[in-house]
Amino acid sequence: MKKKIRKNREEASSLDPTKEERKRIEKLVTAYTDRFLESLSAQKAYTPFDSSINELLDEPIEEEPAKIEELIRDIEERIIPPGINPASGAHMGYIPGGGLVASAAADYIAAITNPYAGVYSSAPGAVCLESRLIRWMTELLGYPDGSGGNLASGGSIANLTAIVTAREDAGIRSKDVAGQVVYLTRQTHHCVDRALNIAGMRECVRRYVPMDSRFRMKPGDLEECIEKDRAEGLTPWLVVGSAGTTNTGAVDPLRDIGKIAGNHHLWFHVDAAYGGFFLLTEEGKKKLNGIEMSDSAVLDPHKGLFIPYGLGALVVREVEKLAYAHRYQADYMLDTKTDHGIYSPADLSPELSKHFRGLRLWLPLKLYGIQAFRSALDEKLLLAKYAWKRLNEMEDVEVSPEPQLSIFMFRYKPSDGDADELNKQLHQSIIRDGRVFLSTTRHNGHFMFRLAVLSFRTHLEQIDRFLTLFREKISELNDAERKTQ
Numbered sequence: 001m002k003k004k005i006r007k008n009r010e011e012a013s014s015l016d017p018t019k020e021e022r023k024r025i026e027k028l029v030t031a032y033t034d035r036f037l038e039s040l041s042a043q044k045a046y047t048p049f050d051s052s053i054n055e056l057l058d059e060p061i062e063e064e065p066a067k068i069e070e071l072i073r074d075i076e077e078r079i080i081p082p083g084i085n086p087a088s089g090a091h092m093g094y095i096p097g098g099g100l101v102a103s104a105a106a107d108y109i110a111a112i113t114n115p116y117a118g119v120y121s122s123a124p125g126a127v128c129l130e131s132r133l134i135r136w137m138t139e140l141l142g143y144p145d146g147s148g149g150n151l152a153s154g155g156s157i158a159n160l161t162a163i164v165t166a167r168e169d170a171g172i173r174s175k176d177v178a179g180q181v182v183y184l185t186r187q188t189h190h191c192v193d194r195a196l197n198i199a200g201m202r203e204c205v206r207r208y209v210p211m212d213s214r215f216r217m218k219p220g221d222l223e224e225c226i227e228k229d230r231a232e233g234l235t236p237w238l239v240v241g242s243a244g245t246t247n248t249g250a251v252d253p254l255r256d257i258g259k260i261a262g263n264h265h266l267w268f269h270v271d272a273a274y275g276g277f278f279l280l281t282e283e284g285k286k287k288l289n290g291i292e293m294s295d296s297a298v299l300d301p302h303k304g305l306f307i308p309y310g311l312g313a314l315v316v317r318e319v320e321k322l323a324y325a326h327r328y329q330a331d332y333m334l335d336t337k338t339d340h341g342i343y344s345p346a347d348l349s350p351e352l353s354k355h356f357r358g359l360r361l362w363l364p365l366k367l368y369g370i371q372a373f374r375s376a377l378d379e380k381l382l383l384a385k386y387a388w389k390r391l392n393e394m395e396d397v398e399v400s401p402e403p404q405l406s407i408f409m410f411r412y413k414p415s416d417g418d419a420d421e422l423n424k425q426l427h428q429s430i431i432r433d434g435r436v437f438l439s440t441t442r443h444n445g446h447f448m449f450r451l452a453v454l455s456f457r458t459h460l461e462q463i464d465r466f467l468t469l470f471r472e473k474i475s476e477l478n479d480a481e482r483k484t485q
């Protein structure tokens with residue numbers, strides 16, 4: 001038997017490389033990431049692709065080892081380039097992503113040391129550090145003592161966790177789901193609707209509260225809906241406010257909503273996945289005023305703090321409620337239940353074993369300091385205003401009201417022809433060009449462009465590039481039209 005064990009060990013020895021083998025991999029990896037970063041300004045924000053990419057679906061996973069050089073070449077040439085380039089500052093579609101290099105360094109450390117970050121008794125340093133980050137966020141929001149939260153993989157999961165917490169706090173039984181009412185708007189992110197379904201609340205009533213002309217929930221209408229529902233024997237349960245909607249960047253009147261939710265004893269949740277970290281700026285603080293009245297909120301560090309994808313935060317005013325919703329009992333976990341008075345992520349989320357994802361936020365925050373993030377966010381707010389002003393000066397462009405944060409809508413207004421069709425063509429030609437990436441939406445049944453500024457690499461240069469490209473493509477469109485006439 002020992003002989004067999006030794007043979008198995010020998011055959012698996014590559015899994016634990018020697019220092020020389022490690023260095024070789026590290027060098028090749030950083031050589032690639034250096035090539036990537038050094039060429040970023042020349043890279044496209046979008047690279048078109050066809051169905052040949054789907055060959056990856058049948059990529060053989062073989063018994064035999066492959067060469068690291070070949071694997072990195074595959075990553076560099078085939079896997080990473082097609083589609084959107086979130087590392088590019090010219091990505092201004094959807095909600096732009098981040099990708100701080102310091103986070104990559106932190107991930108590297110977290111993966112190699114691999115602390116068991118879900119449980120305090122296993123990795124007290126990791127758990128304390130993540131709790132500290134959560135407290136930094138609860139303080140940013142203005143939550144009182146007794147608040148807490150969890151670092152999740154993203155905003156969708158964080159919103160789901162919030163909804164489960166609100167459900168458990170209200171003690172909703174499955175037979176009562178159909179009578180529960182959720183108040184939201186048509187601009188609420190779709191992950192909230194999905195979270196309701198996943199949380200077993202599929203049959204609850206979704207009451208879409210009317211919005212003002214700038215896509216903000218109307219508090220008076222909210223109150224009316226609640227009273228009407230109650231009079232009809234329904235149970236108002238949850239209000240979801242948005243601090244920066246994905247589509248239009250609208251911030252609901254959080255203070256007014258908070259008061260109403262409080263008066264009517266409803267759970268008040270704020271989805272601030274996109275807009276939350278603008279709280280670091282003076283302007284954002286004013287706009288998000290009232291967020292401190294919420295029972296729970298979601299903020300995405302992988303949006304507003306430029307961290308690579310994989311980090312969304314949930315904060316809850318009364319952390320006990322989050323713990324109550326995730327209570328569990330397991331004999332093999334008894335060792336972890338020592339009374340140290342500190343919640344572990346495993347007590348506050350559906351996760352047990354988890355990546356030490358706090359490190360990828362902690363390292364850049366400490367390394368660069370909050371001021372750098374505040375300035376970057378102020379820059380984004382100003383860049384959006386600048387782009388909005390410049391587009392407003394164009395006579396053949398129609399622009400939505402001034403951005404509340406860093407997102408707004410606009411479209412080309414042709415003197416004749418089908419505006420929707422022409423804007424679609426315009427968008428296609430911008431996408432094909434690839435120097436700038438923009439996404440689109442519909443407003444009052446019309447095709448609209450969206451500009452979303454949030455990448456830490458978006459500066460005046462990229463906004464000007466977009467403005468120039470937009471004019472260029474409008475001219476091309478006009479020329480083509482003239483020829484066909």
Ligand SMILES: *Cc1c(COP(=O)(O)O)cnc(C)c1O
Pocket residue numbers: 095153154155156157159189191242244245246271272273274300312
């Ligand atoms: C991005 C976003 C979400 C979803 O978060 P993910 O991190 O993508 O899962 C939810 N709400 C809002 C307002 C968002 O912008």
